[in-house]
Amino acid sequence: MTEKRQYKQRLYTLFAAVSQALANPHRLELIDLLAQAPRTVEDLAREADMSLANTSQHLQRLKQARLVETQRDGTFIIYRLANPTVSDLWLALRSVAGQQLAEVEQALDAYRTRRHEFKQITVQELQERLQTGEVILIDVRPATEYRNGHLPGALSMPLSEIQQMMAALPDDRMVVAYCRGPYCVMADQALEILAENGRKVARLEEGVVEWQQAGYPVSYH
Amino acid sequence: MTEKRQYKQRLYTLFAAVSQALANPHRLELIDLLAQAPRTVEDLAREADMSLANTSQHLQRLKQARLVETQRDGTFIIYRLANPTVSDLWLALRSVAGQQLAEVEQALDAYRTRRHEFKQITVQELQERLQTGEVILIDVRPATEYRNGHLPGALSMPLSEIQQMMAALPDDRMVVAYCRGPYCVMADQALEILAENGRKVARLEEGVVEWQQAGYPVSYH
DNA sequence: TAAATATTCAATAGATTAGTTGAATTATAT
DNA sequence: ATATAATTCAACTAATCTATTGAATATTTA
Structure with a gap:
């Protein structure tokens, strides 16, 4: 024994x-x-x-x-x-830490300083408004990551090029940005620039990985 | 920056x-x-x-x-x-290790030596046969664990007491045993005893935690 | 075939950290 | 007060871990 x-x-x-x-x-x-x-x-x-x-x-x-x-x-x-x-496994680890350690919230506030400034949009809300054409969705990660999979209907608009590409966006719709997920600051930075230019903006906290794990399909082209 | x-x-x-x-x-x-x-x-x-x-x-x-x-x-x-x-998180960790490390399978074979001797039954199969009354399901974990939550329809029959309690089981039905999950040896040991006594047996690999994570309800009484 | 590029290997320094045990201590219930 | 359950402490041993360097390897390009 x-x-x-x-x-x-x-x-x-x-x-x-x-x-x-x-x-x-x-x-x-x-x-x-x-x-x-x-x-x-x-x-x-x-x-x-x-x-x-x-x-x-x-x-x-x-x-x-x-x-x-x-x-x-x-x-x-x-x-x-x-x-x-x-x-x-990585998401589960992050989730446990996020739920159990108050320090994570604090560190996140320090990292994403403008996190609470921008309106957040939920996955459900986003899907409804994308259908009706009320919002436009941009993926601000580097182009390589976009090519590896992105949310259906999202446009690739890497943070590094957003100043130039911004003009191409129709100015009658709210712009929703996402990046690598809730612990990523890129979407906030993009929204900052867009908001300065008079756009209505919102952030989607979820990234492609969270989206996929929730059972939604991912686009590649 | x-x-x-x-x-x-x-x-x-x-x-x-x-x-x-x-x-x-x-x-x-x-x-x-x-x-x-x-x-x-x-x-x-x-x-x-x-x-x-x-x-x-x-x-x-x-x-x-x-x-x-x-x-x-x-x-x-x-x-x-x-x-x-x-x-x-614990299940995700176990799952990654189980899928990626061949050593896990080897160690499991060494731990649960009779693992391949008993018929395995899937969750779907079990549910069908429980409905029709073809099988009887026993939970061989210690009674405390049973009380903390068990599969619907399962009888508590702790490994330590199975010799005595066995007689109470109707002998016209196949007995399915489960314990703490795929890395637990108790159900195998129970099946061994039951099989020696001429019972038709099968093992459910899943435990309560796996069952619950799959979205199925758990009973407490 | 030689040069250039990307990655890995080997070796090392240095610090930190981890795991275990037995004795002492704290907290609760009788 | 005494017994029980759990924690903490002190102490020891051992081990691990990271970052860095320069050399070595493997593949492609010239």
């Missing part, structure tokens, strides 16, 4: 190893980025503000834990999440 | 702290037990085969991470999961 205990312990140790792989802020940021789209090491290092070698090391740990996998493309190596359930 | 980076880092650090709290086999076993029912420290220590002091220490860490909470009952302190989403 003491063997049984060992085997049970081995199982829990395996589960703990996965949790261990996620138990680092840098690695979580990498997972978060990869949940939006597959990327090269360089790209990840730049987005996460880490050295290349360090990024590579952390990616190795994630790979060992089978949370990410690689695929070569020319001289680049492209990392991707190994499985959609990894996204689910 | 470098402040922004700090705040983002702080957020990921908070998420990582939750993962860190789960990144230990003993603590995962405690979470697993608490997912079945609230318990005292003593009870947890006994079930998990750990010293009392050690159990207490690990529980403190889980409490700090807000994954569990306490409630006093006389001289006892009762621990429970702080939130149903903690169960979801």
